[in-house]
Amino acid sequence: MQTDDRRAADLEELGLTNYEARVYLALIRRDVFTAAEVAREAQVPRQRVYDVLEGLTRRQLAVLHPGRVAGYSAVAPEIAVDRLMEQQRRSLGRLERLSDELARELLPTWDSGRTHTDPLDYVEVLRDAADISERFARIQSEAERELLSFSRPPWVTPSENTAGLEATARMHAAGRTNRALYSRDVLDDPAMLEVIRRFAEVGEEIRIADSLPLKLIVTDGSTVLCDMPDPVARTGATTALVIRHPSLAETLRLAFHSIWEQSPTLEEALKLRDAASRAEAARDSEPVEPVTVEDVAAEDPS
Known part of the structure; x- marks a missing residue:
């Protein structure tokens, strides 16, 4: 049977x-x-x-x-079997002629459609948290030459950003650029300090900015993802934009590097924080001059 x-x-x-x-x-x-x-x-x-x-x-x-x-x-x-094969050959011949004719008929419509593009077809709007997380991971995984990011609260923990750790390690091994600016809030969060040290261990260059307006990632000078708090929706809601536009990406790269050059490294920022804490504790006993990065460097030549 x-x-x-x-x-x-x-x-x-x-x-x-x-x-x-x-x-x-x-x-x-x-x-x-x-x-x-x-x-x-x-x-x-x-x-x-x-x-x-x-x-x-x-x-x-x-x-x-x-x-x-x-x-x-x-x-x-x-x-x-020969007769069935002959029938199949005739049917295939008809389909080949039909497909050729159909392709020729559809081509002008296709060509015409290429000249009409949506002026915002390079912008994608994401509002669902799961979609934002998935796209964030994918953009990091697809980065090849350069990965720049602004990071500020609410933080993404390592378990939620495995793709980021893997991308950092991969790009560091290939000699590519992977830099992250974290807002100063991170210095007061022991758990996040542990997180960014893990990223540093796999090759991420880290500096600490006084403040950052939003979360942002720029990859390969062409793709931008910015995660913006929604001023209208419920607390904690965000709207993420994925924008594939080299000119915008280059502008944001310039902004990133401008802040980067003015920001201390993680270790410098920690020393500044500790020095400021000591200065505040001694404030009532004697006046203390403001502490700068240069002062810290002078105290610790290493």
């Missing part, structure tokens, strides 16, 4: 219906069958077998033997 099922499936590949295939396989088992006999042999409904036999006869795969009770026999398998 399994062999018949396989052979029926092969005949279907050559263009027969399932009933036609089963009836043909039944007909080859002896010289002549009546319609009733072949229906039983092929397990095809009696009310359908006449249509099936007529179809096989019309396709020259079966022969009708007229008489008081009509009989049917199959043509030889090699002839049947």
Whole structure:
């Protein structure tokens, strides 16, 4: 039975219906069958077998033997298969001609459509948190030459940004640029300090800015993702924009590097914080001059 099922499936590949295939396989088992006999042999409904036999006869795969009770026999398998293959070749030829004509007819419409583009088709708006997270991970994973980011609360923990750690390690190993500016809030968050040290360990260059207006990532001088707090929606809601525009990306690169050059490294920022804490504690006992990066460097030549 399994062999018949396989052979029926092969005949279907050559263009027969399932009933036609089963009836043909039944007909080859002896010289002549009546319609009733072949229906039983092929397990095809009696009310359908006449249509099936007529179809096989019309396709020259079966022969009708007229008489008081009509009989049917199959043509030889090699002839049947050749005829099915010829039918497939003719059908394929028609499809090739049709596809060529259809392609020629559709091409002018296609060409015309290329001249009409949405002026904002390079901007994608994301509001769902899961979509934003997925796109953030994908953009980091696709970065090849440069990855720049502004990072500020609410923070993304390492377990939520595995893609960022992997991208950082990959780009560092390839000698590419991976820099991150964190807002000063990070210095008062022990958990986040541990997070950014993990990024530093895999190659991220880190500096601390006094403040940052929003979360931002710029990759390869061409793609920007900015995550903006929504001033209208509920607390914590954000709208993210993914913008693929080299000119905008270059402008934001310039802004990034301008802040980068003015910002201390993580270790310098920690020393400044500690020095400021000491100065505040001593404020009531004596005046203290403001502490600068240069003062810290002078105290600690290393």
